[in-house]
Amino acid sequence: MSSAEFYSLTVNGVEHQVADAWIGESLLYVLRERLGLPGAKGACEQGECGSCTVFVNGESVCSCLVMAASAVNCEIATVEGLNSDGTLTDVQEAFITEGAVQCGFCTPGLVMAVHHLLDQNHSPSELEVKEALSGNICRCTGYGRIFAAVDAVIASRNGVES
Amino acid sequence: MPVLLPTSLSEATQMLSDTPGATLLAGGTDLMVEVNFNHRKPNDVIALRHVPELSQWSLNKVAGTVFIGSAVPYKHMESGELAQLVPALAQAARTVGSPQIRAAGSIGGNLGTCSPAGDSLPVLSALDAIVHLASVNTTRDVPVSDFMVGPKRNSREQNEIILGVTLPIRNGRQGYAKVGVRNAMVISVASACFALQDGSPRIALGSVGPTVLRCPHAEQFLSQNLAADGSVSDDVAKEFGRLVSQESKPIDDHRSTAVYRRHAVGVLAQRLVQRGVQS
Numbered sequence A: 001m002s003s004a005e006f007y008s009l010t011v012n013g014v015e016h017q018v019a020d021a022w023i024g025e026s027l028l029y030v031l032r033e034r035l036g037l038p039g040a041k042g043a044c045e046q047g048e049c050g051s052c053t054v055f056v057n058g059e060s061v062c063s064c065l066v067m068a069a070s071a072v073n074c075e076i077a078t079v080e081g082l083n084s085d086g087t088l089t090d091v092q093e094a095f096i097t098e099g100a101v102q103c104g105f106c107t108p109g110l111v112m113a114v115h116h117l118l119d120q121n122h123s124p125s126e127l128e129v130k131e132a133l134s135g136n137i138c139r140c141t142g143y144g145r146i147f148a149a150v151d152a153v154i155a156s157r158n159g160v161e162s
Numbered sequence B: 001m002p003v004l005l006p007t008s009l010s011e012a013t014q015m016l017s018d019t020p021g022a023t024l025l026a027g028g029t030d031l032m033v034e035v036n037f038n039h040r041k042p043n044d045v046i047a048l049r050h051v052p053e054l055s056q057w058s059l060n061k062v063a064g065t066v067f068i069g070s071a072v073p074y075k076h077m078e079s080g081e082l083a084q085l086v087p088a089l090a091q092a093a094r095t096v097g098s099p100q101i102r103a104a105g106s107i108g109g110n111l112g113t114c115s116p117a118g119d120s121l122p123v124l125s126a127l128d129a130i131v132h133l134a135s136v137n138t139t140r141d142v143p144v145s146d147f148m149v150g151p152k153r154n155s156r157e158q159n160e161i162i163l164g165v166t167l168p169i170r171n172g173r174q175g176y177a178k179v180g181v182r183n184a185m186v187i188s189v190a191s192a193c194f195a196l197q198d199g200s201p202r203i204a205l206g207s208v209g210p211t212v213l214r215c216p217h218a219e220q221f222l223s224q225n226l227a228a229d230g231s232v233s234d235d236v237a238k239e240f241g242r243l244v245s246q247e248s249k250p251i252d253d254h255r256s257t258a259v260y261r262r263h264a265v266g267v268l269a270q271r272l273v274q275r276g277v278q279s
């Protein structure tokens, strides 16, 4: 095994030191186990489920597939940073009011994926929503409530009463 | 040693030469799965994402070709100008994994892994792409058919970095299709890329052989039976599909059976050759 790694990561605008890490550690692991940021969830650790979704330089990616030590000099954003004042975003509110959360394991990843979609596309079609969320698996809700939450956010952002 | 983060190609090739056996990292969508499951334990890692030469694509109008850097993520191939220039590649890119995977994964990684199921590979094969390899002070060009030598095996030397690929821009119809158990997030059970390039039909198959296959007999048959306007009758399409099935070399594995794959790839070929006519 190679010697211990020391590097720093910028997460939600804050610089964190990472010490004594192994070079192969994923960003998911480092966020959760070293930096005390357990918002991104780990389920499959092979890119299949999306519960670990974070943004790296504005791209929505699976943090389980990012080698943490390669993400130095990058802007990393996690679900914890969506609203720094501790309030909920409109997407998070809609997930609650529309009943899109059951066990909640998939929720942080889905919330990130929905924010990413709606930041780029203000009125996505049904197909675009489904495609954008195709990398996020939910075992509980059957997706209907999740799509309802997305629709509610789109409607309210576009000034339509829902 | 930390992860090395070169910011130019010359720096990257020098680092690779100074650290023989170092692991190259692009999007990490193949590599990190292996690392997470303890199938690979990298000691030295060279991350390629900050090398501008690998992260860009460019059009050469005079030659009628595009160069696509090895680390350009699939996301940039799915839509926009590149998708207009090489539509089959856009279609293939759109079938890879999920948006999260397409924001990270790259052709360099697809070629590096060299799985017969790699979705960009039938497109590269059908279009006779050139793979550019770089080592300290030199580059080497290899036809993609010579680059892919077997299942998960390619002809890259240890001191070489895949710089990118050069493809002809479309001058006839082309398309990509894949069979899997669902629409998103699926490794193909069978796939095919059809292209009519410079008037000659080409068909390349994925997941039905040890590596991506071309079908010379089917191609020859079709070139002799194309109508003057490039269209294809139902009978010709059917025979083309049958020949493609015959030339495939599938096996049984955990994803599917040889019998189904042989059937499916013929159906894909038959559909692609006619689908193109309407577009």
Ligand SMILES: Cc1cc2nc3c(=O)[nH]c(=O)nc-3n(C[C@H](O)[C@H](O)[C@H](O)COP(=O)(O)OP(=O)(O)OC[C@H]3O[C@@H](n4cnc5c(N)ncnc54)[C@H](O)[C@@H]3O)c2cc1C
Pocket: A046, A047, A048, B023, B024, B025, B026, B027, B028, B029, B030, B031, B032, B033, B048, B054, B070, B071, B095, B096, B097, B098, B101, B104, B105, B106, B107, B108, B109, B110, B111, B112, B113, B117, B118, B119, B120, B156, B160, B161, B162, B163, B185, B186, B187, B188
């Ligand atoms: C959930 C999931 C779904 C997937 N779905 C698909 C799919 O539908 N279709 C498909 O084709 N693939 C799929 N893949 C596999 C993977 O996304 C692709 O093979 C992708 O192209 C790999 O690119 P990368 O940049 O992430 O490669 P990496 O993981 O960074 O690298 C892969 C290999 O290539 C080597 N390499 C990378 N770049 C270079 C270079 N420039 N020079 C030399 N060697 C290099 C690396 O050392 C490594 O051995 C999927 C993966 C996951 C996790």
Ligand code: FES
Pocket: A041, A042, A043, A044, A045, A046, A047, A048, A049, A050, A051, A052, A053, A062, A063, A064, A065
């Ligand atoms: S834990 Fe990363 S995609 Fe499942």
Ligand code: FES
Pocket: A100, A101, A102, A103, A104, A105, A106, A107, A137, A138, A139, A140, A141
């Ligand atoms: S709410 Fe349980 S997995 Fe989605």
